[in-house]
Amino acid sequence: MLYLQAMEYKDPEIAKVAKTLRDKYKKLEDKRAILRTPEIGALYERIKTLPAGKVRAEFGREVNELKAELEQLVRKSRTSNIEHRTSIDVTAPFDVNTPLDERPQLLTADQGSRHPLTAEQEIILDIFSRMGFTAVESLELDDDYHMFGSLNFPPDHPARDDYDSFVTDEGLIAPAHTSTMQNRVLKQYKSNLESDQPIAVVIPGRTFRNEDVDTTHEHTLYQLEGIYVDKGIHAGHLMATLKAFLEEYYEKQIEIKTQPFYFPFTEPSFEFAISCPFCGRAGCQICKQTGWIELLGCGLIHPNVLKEAGVDPAQYTGFAWGLGTMRLVMMKYGIEDIRHFQSGNLKFLRQFS
Numbered sequence: 001m002l003y004l005q006a007m008e009y010k011d012p013e014i015a016k017v018a019k020t021l022r023d024k025y026k027k028l029e030d031k032r033a034i035l036r037t038p039e040i041g042a043l044y045e046r047i048k049t050l051p052a053g054k055v056r057a058e059f060g061r062e063v064n065e066l067k068a069e070l071e072q073l074v075r076k077s078r079t080s081n082i083e084h085r086t087s088i089d090v091t092a093p094f095d096v097n098t099p100l101d102e103r104p105q106l107l108t109a110d111q112g113s114r115h116p117l118t119a120e121q122e123i124i125l126d127i128f129s130r131m132g133f134t135a136v137e138s139l140e141l142d143d144d145y146h147m148f149g150s151l152n153f154p155p156d157h158p159a160r161d162d163y164d165s166f167v168t169d170e171g172l173i174a175p176a177h178t179s180t181m182q183n184r185v186l187k188q189y190k191s192n193l194e195s196d197q198p199i200a201v202v203i204p205g206r207t208f209r210n211e212d213v214d215t216t217h218e219h220t221l222y223q224l225e226g227i228y229v230d231k232g233i234h235a236g237h238l239m240a241t242l243k244a245f246l247e248e249y250y251e252k253q254i255e256i257k258t259q260p261f262y263f264p265f266t267e268p269s270f271e272f273a274i275s276c277p278f279c280g281r282a283g284c285q286i287c288k289q290t291g292w293i294e295l296l297g298c299g300l301i302h303p304n305v306l307k308e309a310g311v312d313p314a315q316y317t318g319f320a321w322g323l324g325t326m327r328l329v330m331m332k333y334g335i336e337d338i339r340h341f342q343s344g345n346l347k348f349l350r351q352f353s
């Protein structure tokens with residue numbers, strides 16, 4: 001509501017236009033339109049027709065006053081609108097001023113589908129289950145001992161920098177790899193060894209890194225850790241196990257190659273690459289024309305890691321790996337950007353439903 005004192009105009013013509021415009025103003029939806037009405041323009045035109053002198057000056061002054069009155073009305077209407085405007089619901093997935101028929105349609109639950117990573121992880125776990133592996137889920141919050149100490153990272157060792165992750169105020173770590181579960185799993189399943197059974201466990205999990213995000217790097221990654229311990233286990237078992245898994249997953253023959261690497265928790269350690277399952281080594285965008293894809297880190301479990309979990313390294317040896325699940329899935333479908341997975345982009349997700 002406006003409580004402006006209406007101006008009084010001596011000139012009868014101006015007084016009449018003022019009344020007309022005030023009535024018009026009340027009915028206008030866009031209040032600013034009052035400043036563009038032809039009546040005001042006509043009054044300005046009239047000034048020019050009056051004889052120069054006192055009458056013309058007085059008329060001109062009153063026209064200006066009327067214009068000022070209207071401008072003030074418009075200004076006041078804006079501020080009073082602000083006071084009466086309802087606050088914006090910042091949680092709405094669209095601007096609340098968007099007309100009903102232009103708003104994005106919300107999906108009902110029955111229109112949803114499983115995320116491609118969930119679906120693929122099920123396939124992966126099924127293959128490993130048929131190969132005799134048990135699955136144990138990784139934690140999403142862990143401590144320094146499991147992240148580093150139990151994995152043979154000496155205190156202050158620079159290798160810790162490769163696992164730069166997020167830390168809570170209480171000092172808990174959002175784990176940068178699923179290897180953080182190795183000590184627990186070895187302890188939990190070491191009784192297998194006493195009854196001449198191997199320890200064969202895969203550990204799917206979500207891991208976190210302080211990472212510059214781009215097409216191949218994410219801050220939140222899905223990994224699949226694998227551990228196998230028994231008497232007489234060597235690197236040949238490791239290569240054969242991973243090759244068998246990959247050929248089952250990609251449903252084709254895969255070539256593998258390794259090169260020496262360093263992890264504190266394996267000795268020897270390897271970087272493991274496969275022939276590009278997308279182009280079969282011909283060279284494509286996915287493998288950056290190299291024909292090979294680096295897929296995981298692996299090695300023979302370091303004796304100190306076994307010892308720390310109470311497994312005698314003089315009797316038993318084992319292998320372990322940490323596989324980037326997202327990369328594995330990207331290679332299967334030719335997904336060119338790792339960020340698609342967690343983008344929530346329906347155009348991407350619907351291709352898998």
Ligand code: DAH
Binds near residue numbers: 177178225296322
């Ligand atoms: N944890 C390593 C990483 O995320 C990957 C890895 C390497 C896991 C060797 C292993 C392993 O279990 O033996 O970079």
